[in-house]
Amino acid sequence: MATMLVQPPIPAFHANIPPMLRTTNMVITHTSSSTTHQKTRSSRFGECPPGFRPIFTVRVAEQTSGLVADETPTQIKTALYQALEGINRGIFGVPSAKKFEIEGLVKQLESQNPTPDPTLNLEKVGGCWKLVYSTITILGSRRTKLGLRDFISLGDFYQNIEIAKGKAVNVIEFDVRGLNLFNGRLTIVASFKKSSKSRVDINYDSSTITPIQLMNVFRKNYDILLGIFNPDGWLEITYVDDTMRIGRDDKGNIFILERSEENSI
Template sequence: MAVNLVQPSIADSWVNPVICRTMNATKLHGLVSAGICSRTNKSRFIESQVGFRPITITKVTQQNSGLVGDETLAQNKRELYQALQGINRGILGIPSAKKSEIETLVKQLESQNPTPNPTLQLEKVAGCWRLVYSTISILGSKRTKLGLRDFISLDDFSQTIDVAKSKAINVIKFSAKGLSSLNGQLIIEASFKIASTTRVDINLEKSTITPDQLMNLFLKNYDLLLGIFNPEGWLEITYVDDSMRIGRDHRGNLFVLDSRPIWR
């Protein structure tokens, strides 16, 4: 507990309102609620040779905790976004040191989750999200069989959550190198139901690949492709705020998604 002694230059006791405004920040980048400004002022008069002088004693108890927490959370998010730059969501493999760095940063955010019971606030997970990192990996023979080594490239991954219908639609876009007209997508539709305050159970409903030319390219190894991206099972929502969501599934995979219109 810090005690600030303020001796005003005027006769009336006065406390600068900036103190309270500083402690009353509503949100920092839409991340978490800030701490409430509460303070106790006591004025007393001290008798001296020249009379009475007003002294204001302002006790500050935990006012900084919310703001400091917000700043720490924002900094951890910036560090995570920086670590995710240039790794193509990690799906085609990243060095183990980079993977460990990301895991550490993710755990720091999970420990500060501003939404501890996300399934009780499903409006926070509703809408469109884009995958920015996952520990799902397509390596070795899988990558070769799917043509992702030389011929086909992975583009955007998006997920739309419809809370009213308890539906999740995942869209994975592909493009064929050298064939600008051949762009397509794998669409996976799933339903979910609440299993706990942090977990949802997921059931696969259907999947499609469009256009037909892309389906023909994947047809031979379609089960392999679907096996990689099939969301069926359960998902633990370990972090969610206005722009970021983190989850871990029953297979131990980690997912980091972002809801901002443009992410770099």
């Protein structure tokens, strides 16, 4: 004879609770009542005894899953630009908490890189870019010697990638305050070649400062200036899309650049 397994009946208390509520938090809150029950009160679970006064009520609160959908690159970039406000590209240093925040957003973008093999898609990399953040800093005596505390201020940083020539032209603009206000620029030309699907090796070729007045200002400390901006080494392109590029070099620096239409190089 076949054996029949009989499932015990589900208690009415559980049977009447919708399934979605069985996994929710039950929050018990104290309430007061001035009502005196003169007769037995009916309940879906049975009869309440005479004189019953409710002391506690049960409030069911839905429990969220705690899962948050990943932010899109556009959302992350918006947060990144907000974090970069007011820090002058980080060139004179940023508080450690701010630096940590920026690097966290950078890592989020890098994890969603739409161009995982950038050196195989150099058309994404070519053209003019403007620096919006770098961990390269000019601090202490270097800043004083270069006059960046007093009468010289930094303008924009541009980089033009010439794919066909294998060249990168970097331009740092300066504004000089004095009896005669003038603008100048340091131009550094470097060559690059692919070393992996995401990395390029970079070699310094030449540099010039114009106009001559600016060269006279920097001449004594020109080695300091080149020591800061010399691109020799390698660069890992960790993120690139149509509007933003992020790289990390062999010295541990991070660079964030945005696509520029000005092409002022």
